[in-house]
Amino acid sequence: MTGSAPVILLVEDEAQMRRFLRVSLTGRGFRLIECETGNDGLTQAAAHNPDAILLDLGLPDLDGIEVTRRLREWTATPIIVLSARGQEQDKIAALDAGADDYLTKPFGMGELLARIRVALRHRNHAPGDPGEPVFTLGDLRVDLIRREVRLGREEVRLTPTEYNLLAALVRNAGRVMTHRQLLKEAWGPTHTTQMHYVRIFMSQLRHKIEKEPARPRYLITEPGVGYRLKAE
Numbered sequence: 001m002t003g004s005a006p007v008i009l010l011v012e013d014e015a016q017m018r019r020f021l022r023v024s025l026t027g028r029g030f031r032l033i034e035c036e037t038g039n040d041g042l043t044q045a046a047a048h049n050p051d052a053i054l055l056d057l058g059l060p061d062l063d064g065i066e067v068t069r070r071l072r073e074w075t076a077t078p079i080i081v082l083s084a085r086g087q088e089q090d091k092i093a094a095l096d097a098g099a100d101d102y103l104t105k106p107f108g109m110g111e112l113l114a115r116i117r118v119a120l121r122h123r124n125h126a127p128g129d130p131g132e133p134v135f136t137l138g139d140l141r142v143d144l145i146r147r148e149v150r151l152g153r154e155e156v157r158l159t160p161t162e163y164n165l166l167a168a169l170v171r172n173a174g175r176v177m178t179h180r181q182l183l184k185e186a187w188g189p190t191h192t193t194q195m196h197y198v199r200i201f202m203s204q205l206r207h208k209i210e211k212e213p214a215r216p217r218y219l220i221t222e223p224g225v226g227y228r229l230k231a232e
Contacts, residue, residue, distance in 0.1 A: 005031040009050035011041035038062030052119045057083040072098035078119030088224030118174030174231030
């Protein structure tokens with residue numbers, strides 16, 4: 001980071017999109033480094049150690065998913081994919097490759113800024129630091145040290161598996177987690193194909209912590225991809 005301005009690396013080959021993001025982000029106090037190719041993006045990431053990376057998938061030289069894989073070989077810098085590819089398999093592939101978040105073009109600037117704020121909060125935690133031990137949002141309070149969940153003043157009783165699933169989402173609050181990632185976190189690496197486990201336990205969780213399970217406030221579905229716990 002240079003000075004107090006967060007550094008954002010933008011890897012995007014479309015000139016109009018770069019211009020839009022340049023005006024929007026620099027006007028809000030970010031320092032922007034721009035690249036048009038995946039190889040240049042890898043070089044600039046190593047040279048500048050940005051606070052977050054905005055990455056297009058359809059680059060002229062390397063596919064953005066391959067860029068993500070290469071970045072994850074040596075850096076934990078948050079990666080937010082910005083892509084016109086809206087298919088579920090593209091989102092899953094990017095997230096499984098190591099991206100932290102995925103926005104489909106066109107997107108609202110307000111949503112992108114919210115996702116960047118979440119990414120920067122994760123960036124500011126030291127390696128191995130799970131973040132704040134107590135997560136709060138509205139009436140929901142999750143204490144990771146005491147393994148305690150409350151809605152307002154009432155304690156919510158969760159099974160061990162329900163708690164493990166919620167804790168994984170809390171540790172990654174604001175970021176999309178794929179079904180496979182959640183299965184690995186809550187059940188272990190040998191259960192990464194039983195997608196129905198996640199749906200069943202997410203339904204149980206919603207009935208315990210959402211006032212209206214059919215219209216969830218906290219546990220958001222990313223259709224065909226996974227789930228996200230709202231961060232703000």
